[in-house]
Amino acid sequence: MDTRSICLGVLSMGDATGYEIKKLFEDGPFSHFYDAGYGSIYPALNKLLDAGQVTCRHQEQEGRPAKKVYSITAAGERDLLDALHDDPATDRIRSDALVMMFFGHKLSDDQRARVFHKYLGHYAKILQGLHELDTSCDGFGRQFVHGFGLAVYEAAVGYLEEHADEFLEGSTDADRLPSLAARGSS
Amino acid sequence: MDTRSICLGVLSMGDATGYEIKKLFEDGPFSHFYDAGYGSIYPALNKLLDAGQVTCRHQEQEGRPAKKVYSITAAGERDLLDALHDDPATDRIRSDALVMMFFGHKLSDDQRARVFHKYLGHYAKILQGLHELDTSCDGFGRQFVHGFGLAVYEAAVGYLEEHADEFLEGSTDADRLPSLAARGSS
DNA sequence: ATAACCATGTAAATGGTTACATGATTAG
DNA sequence: CTAATCATGTAACCATTTACATGGTTAT
Numbered sequence: 001m002d003t004r005s006i007c008l009g010v011l012s013m014g015d016a017t018g019y020e021i022k023k024l025f026e027d028g029p030f031s032h033f034y035d036a037g038y039g040s041i042y043p044a045l046n047k048l049l050d051a052g053q054v055t056c057r058h059q060e061q062e063g064r065p066a067k068k069v070y071s072i073t074a075a076g077e078r079d080l081l082d083a084l085h086d087d088p089a090t091d092r093i094r095s096d097a098l099v100m101m102f103f104g105h106k107l108s109d110d111q112r113a114r115v116f117h118k119y120l121g122h123y124a125k126i127l128q129g130l131h132e133l134d135t136s137c138d139g140f141g142r143q144f145v146h147g148f149g150l151a152v153y154e155a156a157v158g159y160l161e162e163h164a165d166e167f168l169e170g171s172t173d174a175d176r177l178p179s180l181a182a183r184g185s186s
Numbered sequence: 187m188d189t190r191s192i193c194l195g196v197l198s199m200g201d202a203t204g205y206e207i208k209k210l211f212e213d214g215p216f217s218h219f220y221d222a223g224y225g226s227i228y229p230a231l232n233k234l235l236d237a238g239q240v241t242c243r244h245q246e247q248e249g250r251p252a253k254k255v256y257s258i259t260a261a262g263e264r265d266l267l268d269a270l271h272d273d274p275a276t277d278r279i280r281s282d283a284l285v286m287m288f289f290g291h292k293l294s295d296d297q298r299a300r301v302f303h304k305y306l307g308h309y310a311k312i313l314q315g316l317h318e319l320d321t322s323c324d325g326f327g328r329q330f331v332h333g334f335g336l337a338v339y340e341a342a343v344g345y346l347e348e349h350a351d352e353f354l355e356g357s358t359d360a361d362r363l364p365s366l367a368a369r370g371s372s
Numbered sequence: 373a374t375a376a377c378c379a380t381g382t383a384a385a386t387g388g389t390t391a392c393a394t395g396a397t398t399a400g
Numbered sequence: 401c402t403a404a405t406c407a408t409g410t411a412a413c414c415a416t417t418t419a420c421a422t423g424g425t426t427a428t
Contacts, residue, residue, distance in 0.1 A: 093277070159337040
């Protein structure tokens, strides 16, 4: 499943421009499990057009650049179905920030804080976007995936917030602090 | 941060072979936020060797293929520190399975079940691997990232298990089932 | 017997990111 | 006045995946 197939999927929900597709990956219902830049999306749409899987109509606008609105064709729907019935590749996850935090003891205090706050901010932003989505009118797949995203990202943000001090202070020996050790004794 | 830097990071924890590094990405403490195949790792190690950031010693074995054991050099440690102080790229997440589930209404019953169970199995396996890790002797960064992985993957597996029927039956109208609706009334 | 594990690598193909290129409008 | 939004695209570069290549040992 490459960017072409995902674009096809998006277009199966309704016509869209490349710009709009990008926004769905950034803020919309795909934000927590997919991303692609313009450098992927525009070439993908052009390939789909060449292959007859989408059509394109130009739409002039006042005070804005002209748009290219894409629609999926019957051939496109068929190819989408095929792609959806392939064997799914395992998730590809690559987190620079977690690698950096893993080696937290090698980071300067500044970098430790910078990486942590950027990470928390990013997760919080996606979580907020998920909360703002209304999926009550959507099909079960969309609702299921939305719920999954909420569950996972809430866990992530919760953990980061609860353990922020621990990480930023570079110590897991909270138990040694007399003021916090009380709960340890019975 | 490309594969080269991560390999450097791994080697900063102790000598290793390419094969062993791969296993750390698969089962070990990196399994939940990084992956790389042999086709990335072996070329990366050779580039590090050319750049003088690691050294390599050949080690013959009885009844097994010979190994190449890599060690990080002082120059490698310096470059690792540099890489760890770059601006972290945002996480790259790409999930075929979630895309397929998102379009669950377009899947055959077979494919829906196949994708779901493969996904759950994969997450459960990583979660089990995380549980089997003992990080009590590790530094705060490693413990923090380990805890993060546990929190996130437990949320993921929990959600998938709790909502399995909902997804597999292709319905979110559980409330309509009389036998389950009782809790709704007070 | 058959699969999985140990162990390393290369080459071709694929695919994606980044930088470049343009430019008007609107909100702060 | 400055930044962000709208809107599209290409070309060079970079990285990764996949398929190929080899082959003994151990567990089922």
